[in-house]
Amino acid sequence: MDFVDAVKSAAHGDVLHGVAAAALLGIIFHLSIRPIEFEFIMYHFMAVSVLTFVGMIYAFGLLKALLFAVSFNIAVLTSIAVYRLAFHRCRTFPGPLGAKVTKFYAARLSAKNVQYYKELAKMHGQYGDFVRTGPREISVLRKSAVPLLYGPNSECRKSTWYGQTGNDPKKCSIHMTRDFEDHRIRRRAWDRGFSIKALGTYEPRIKAKADLFKDQLAKHEGQPMDMSAWAMFFSFDVMGEIGFGKDFNNLVSGVEHSAIKGVHAHMTMLGIMSTVPWLLNVLSSIPGAAAGYSEFFSFCAGQIREKHQTWDGEKYPQDIVSWLLKAVKDKDVSAPPSAAALEDDSRVVIIAGSETTATTLAGALYYLAKCPSKQKKLQRYLDDAMPAGYSQWSYEKIKSIPYLDDFINETLRLRPALLTGGARETPAKGLQIDDTYIPGNTNVVVPVSLLQRDPRWWQQADEFIPERFGDLKEEMETDKAPYLPFSLGAYSCPGKNLAQMSLRIALSMIARNFEVAFAEGEDGQAFEKEILDTFTVTLPPLRLRFSPRDG
Numbered sequence: 023m024d025f026v027d028a029v030k031s032a033a034h035g036d037v038l039h040g041v042a043a044a045a046l047l048g049i050i051f052h053l054s055i056r057p058i059e060f061e062f063i064m065y066h067f068m069a070v071s072v073l074t075f076v077g078m079i080y081a082f083g084l085l086k087a088l089l090f091a092v093s094f095n096i097a098v099l100t101s102i103a104v105y106r107l108a109f110h111r112c113r114t115f116p117g118p119l120g121a122k123v124t125k126f127y128a129a130r131l132s133a134k135n136v137q138y139y140k141e142l143a144k145m146h147g148q149y150g151d152f153v154r155t156g157p158r159e160i161s162v163l164r165k166s167a168v169p170l171l172y173g174p175n176s177e178c179r180k181s182t183w184y185g186q187t188g189n190d191p192k193k194c195s196i197h198m199t200r201d202f203e204d205h206r207i208r209r210r211a212w213d214r215g216f217s218i219k220a221l222g223t224y225e226p227r228i229k230a231k232a233d234l235f236k237d238q239l240a241k242h243e244g245q246p247m248d249m250s251a252w253a254m255f256f257s258f259d260v261m262g263e264i265g266f267g268k269d270f271n272n273l274v275s276g277v278e279h280s281a282i283k284g285v286h287a288h289m290t291m292l293g294i295m296s297t298v299p300w301l302l303n304v305l306s307s308i309p310g311a312a313a314g315y316s317e318f319f320s321f322c323a324g325q326i327r328e329k330h331q332t333w334d335g336e337k338y339p340q341d342i343v344s345w346l347l348k349a350v351k352d353k354d355v356s357a358p359p360s361a362a363a364l365e366d367d368s369r370v371v372i373i374a375g376s377e378t379t380a381t382t383l384a385g386a387l388y389y390l391a392k393c394p395s396k397q398k399k400l401q402r403y404l405d406d407a408m409p410a411g412y413s414q415w416s417y418e419k420i421k422s423i424p425y426l427d428d429f430i431n432e433t434l435r436l437r438p439a440l441l442t443g444g445a446r447e448t449p450a451k452g453l454q455i456d457d458t459y460i461p462g463n464t465n466v467v468v469p470v471s472l473l474q475r476d477p478r479w480w481q482q483a484d485e486f487i488p489e490r491f492g493d494l495k496e497e498m499e500t501d502k503a504p505y506l507p508f509s510l511g512a513y514s515c516p517g518k519n520l521a522q523m524s525l526r527i528a529l530s531m532i533a534r535n536f537e538v539a540f541a542e543g544e545d546g547q548a549f550e551k552e553i554l555d556t557f558t559v560t561l562p563p564l565r566l567r568f569s570p571r572d573g
């Protein structure tokens with residue numbers, strides 16, 4: 023009996039044949055969708071499934087429809103599991119059984135404590151440097167993987183993770199653009215906004231924000247202040263100013279901007295769900311499901327509208343979004359290809375620019391408090407550069423204090439702003455990493471936070487030693503160790519110089535003007551151990567006390 027007959031017989035009450043036909047259909051369905059990136063049409067598939075189910079109820083009645091649907095789904099899932107375990111191109115890689123079958127395994131691990139990077143560490147401890155962490159995902163803990171995945175000649179594109187907000191390159195941000203060529207072209211508009219000349223226009227405005235920060239620290243002299251929150255206020259205000267030419271007013275009010283609140287409130291959920299590449303895609307397609315972000319989305323859209331009206335296209339752009347608008351106005355090929363893409367880019371400005379800088383600044387302040395001798399050393403360099411006090415501050419002066427950069431670099435080594443992000447997909451021909459061949463079209467994760475603390479390449483790996491980037495560089499073989507807090511290559515961070523500028527300005531202001539110590543009852547343990555892996559990092563509170571140094 024062939025398949026059509028089977029369906030007919032089902033219609034005539036032959037339930038068993040119907041169930042078998044549905045199961046067969048399930049297997050055929052799985053085999054036929056295997057070559058495509060099905061995660062990107064999952065939402066459509068689900069919608070079609072619901073319609074088909076309703077049609078089946080109409081044709082066969084509820085009970086039979088249920089039976090056929092269950093049979094179809096069990097067959098699909100069994101076929102997927104058998105294929106992934108026994109026939110998949112990644113089948114020979116070791117890893118937990120659950121991870122080999124489904125990415126929901128990673129979601130479950132992430133949901134435990136939202137510290138997926140720790141789970142990755144455990145898996146690498148158990149299975150070695152190459153672990154199958156998803157059906158077609160390998161996590162690699164090898165220094166040699168870095169240039170192959172992120173180097174200038176890498177042929178690896180962004181992984182399927184980047185398709186989770188939709189896979190239309192005309193509508194998504196630069197960060198979610200997976201196609202090499204599309205990305206390369208769009209990157210030019212961004213890079214103009216971070217040129218040396220553009221940075222020169224940003225510097226005095228960042229300094230003005232740092233001075234507002236200084237006023238708040240002085241006002242709260244000796245009182246505990248949550249630096250996870252205040253570092254965020256600083257960096258959001260900087261990105262408001264440099265990203266949009268707008269005052270977000272966090273530093274003055276001491277309150278988080280309402281548009282950002284919703285984003286932060288949903289960061290944990292985002293961190294868990296984004297481990298399954300299609301889950302966010304499906305949810306974001308359901309009207310109302312992303313309500314938590316709606317204020318942030320409409321805020322950014324409003325900012326773009328406002329800019330369109332107020333921006334003088336003849337003037338030299340004063341902020342990053344104006345650089346993107348200029349590309350649109352000039353009909354430059356690098357311009358965001360649609361209004362939706364421009365809006366998405368504006369959201370990236372805030373998220374990519376603020377969260378990362380804030381967590382790094384909070385991290386640096388943590389180390390100031392934790393390592394008083396390093397704090398003293400940094401203060402000596404700053405005092406030498408400004409013997410008569412902070413009034414002598416200039417960016418030129420602090421930029422040439424190598425220890426300030428060493429301090430920031432070491433913070434970024436121990437506390438990178440992206441703990442496990444930045445996965446890449448191997449080219450169709452695959453990728454050879456040392457003696458291991460990774461098959462083509464496989465997502466590869468390089469857990470940066472583990473790599474940057476790996477004792478195989480880093481001496482006294484868990485200790486905060488800024489000198490490893492300076493006087494002890496040769497002795498500690500720093501240049502040979504894997505270090506990529508801003509990632510590397512074509513998709514690396516375009517905002518690196520801006521971030522470094524903000525961090526130098528803020529850290530030099532704080533260390534020059536204040537003694538930094540843990541507040542009473544704070545020992546930094548939670549800040550050290552309880553950071554959440556939500557693509558960017560979510561920090562627990564860090565209560566510090568600031569006492570003025572001069573007078």
Ligand code: HEM
Pocket residue numbers: 196197198209212342370371372374375376378379382438439440443444445506507508509512513514515516517518520521
């Ligand atoms: C300490 C601060 C910062 C750190 C550690 C950092 C780190 C990173 C990393 C690791 C990536 C690569 C992400 C990936 O591969 O998916 C990235 C991308 C990006 N960053 Fe940053 N970043 C920082 C600050 C900034 C700032 C201030 C901006 C300014 C808006 C910015 C804008 C971006 C953008 C637009 C991308 C996407 C680039 C692309 O896909 O071509 N970042 N950043």
